[in-house]
Amino acid sequence: MTADQIIKFLEERNFKELKEELENLHPVDLVDAMEELDKKQRMLVFRLLSKEEAAEVFTDMNSDMREELLEALTDSELKEIMDEMYVDDTVDVLEEMPANVVDRLLMATDEETRKQINTLLQYPEDSAGSIMNIEYISLRKEMTVADAILKIRQVGINRETIYTCYVTEKRKLIGVVDVKDLLTAGESRLIEEIxxxxxxxxxxxxxxxxxxxxxxxxxLVAIPILDHEDCMVGIVTVDDAMLVLQDETTEDISIMAGVSPNEDSYFGTSVFQHAKNRSLWLMLLMLSATVTGEILGHYEDAMAVMPVLITFIPMLMGTGGNCGSQSSTLVIRGLAVGEIEFKDIFRVLFKEIRVAVVVGLMLAVVNGLRIYIMYDQNVMLAGALGLTMIAVVSMAKCIGCILPLLAKKLGLDPAIMAAPLITTILDTCTILVYFNIVTAFFHL
Incomplete structure (x- = not known):
């Protein structure tokens, strides 16, 4: 169902049929449609939902839509929604809300839930404890399969996932059992047997x-979380894991592009905030690029004698930056997925050197022939540029692969060593290599 269809139902005041249609709509799809409605229309749609549906939709909304709804909801309506939400989802909502809204949300929860929420909020940000769900199916090893299935039927409705059950003894995790195994095993068998x-x-x-x-x-569908005493305290489910990976990927892409990470959506971020997120990196890169200008100034005499040397600078700097960016991107990706570790630094370096030799020779031959043809068959110039090309490509590949690994070793985000920073560093290095080679070739 689209936003236009919802608006049509509202305009016709056909609330009964709209309610039936909304029951068949996935909460995520409904949130997408509600984003295109105005404030009054959103409230009308939200009040047509059942308590369970309203809780799911509220969880999937962005913070702006939630605040908007909270202004219109009564305390009793809010309590009904909070009672239907899982504790980990409630914590996620609270972390995005301003303090005055948090107080109201907490007042809408019962005392036991507040204790659970406070426990989760005490864990460090970005830790497993901060995203875990404390509602899971716990079994005892002496239970029979029939007892286990009965327990799942009794408490499963209040658990986020029941596909994996956890066998504990005095809160210590001693095993896991899938619902599939329970359904296919004999009812009299003991849990410890399967x-x-x-x-x-x-x-x-x-x-x-x-x-x-x-x-x-x-x-895994979910992973059990243990505390420092090896007691099981919760689980992290696959849906939460996917959100974490999505957030981490978004953050890495932002940093790789030279933009400060931002939790809000593109359209939900103000122009000023966008400018603020980008200006710091641009300022740093601009100031660091002045070093390149100072180096060029040092070789003014060489450029005065052979002005043609200036025309090759953009090509060499661009090639160096592109080569370095290729290597850094592949290494950053390898680090992100666990394919590459710091201990692999020499393996990575050796591979990149071999790649650099092949690529450098190819580019040097093509570029050398181009210069030989275009510049009156000047063998010295073609040779100098060919040698420079090999040196620049080799240097760029090495720097591009080493810097992300060093950043990881120092506890920094490897993504900061991406295209913008790598390119700026290589611009300076390329100029130094280029003019050292040509001055040696032509005795300038």
């Missing part, structure tokens, strides 16, 4: 990106 004791788990203080990568690596 549970898997080889459990993949994470810690509350582990980085959330690392946990998301674990879920992706092992193909």
């Amino acid at each position: 549970m898997d004791e080889n459990v993949i788990y994470a810690r509350t203080l582990d980085d959330q990106e690392q946990v998301a990568n674990q879920i992706n690596k092992y193909g």
Whole structure:
């Protein structure tokens, strides 16, 4: 259903049929449609939803839409929504809301839920504990399969996922069992007979990106989270892991483009905020580029004797920047997915050197022939530019692969060593290499 169709129902005041249509619409699709409605229309649509549907839609909304709805909702309506939300989703909502809204949301929850929320809020930002769900199915090893299935039926409605159940003893995780195994096993069999004791788990203080990568690596629906005493305290589900990876990817792309990361959407960010996010990087890169200008000034005499040398500077700087960006992008991607680690630095460097030799020779031959033909068969000039090209490509490939690895080793985000910064560094290095070679060739 599109926003236009919803508007048509509202204009015709055909609320009964609209309510039926909304029941068949996925919450995410409904949120997309509601973004195109005005404030009054959104409120009308939201009030047509059941408590369960309203909670799901509220969870999927952006912070601006939530604040808008909260202004119109009564305390009793808000309490009904909060009662239907999972605790981890409630925490996600609270983290995006201003303080006055947070107070109102907390007042709409019961005392037990508030304690659970406060526990999750105490974990460091970007840790596994901050995104985990404390509502999961816990079984005992002495239970029979029939007992386990009965428990799932009784409490499963209040759990975010029931596909994997966790076997605990005095809060210690001792095994896991899938619902598939329960349904296919004999009802009289004990849980300890069918549970898997080889459990993949994470810690509350582990980085959330690392946990998301674990879920992706092992193909899990959810991963159990243990505290420092090895007690199970929650799970991180695959949907939360996907959001983490999406946020981390967005952040890396922003940094690689020389833009400060921003949590809001493109259209939801003001022009001033966009300018602020971009100006700092641009300022730093502009100031660092002045070094290149100073180096060029040092070779004024050489350029005065052979003005033709100036015409090759853009080509060499562009080639160096492009080569460095290629290497840095591949290494950053490898680091992000766990394919490359710092211990692989010499393997990576050796591979990039070999690539640089092949690419450098190809570019040098093509460029040398071009210069030989276009500049009166000047062999010396063609040779100098060919040698410079090989040197620049080799240098660019090495710098492009080493800097992200060093950043990772120093605890920095490797994405900062992406195209803008790499290009600026290589511009300076290219000028130094170029003029050292041509001055040696032509004794300038």
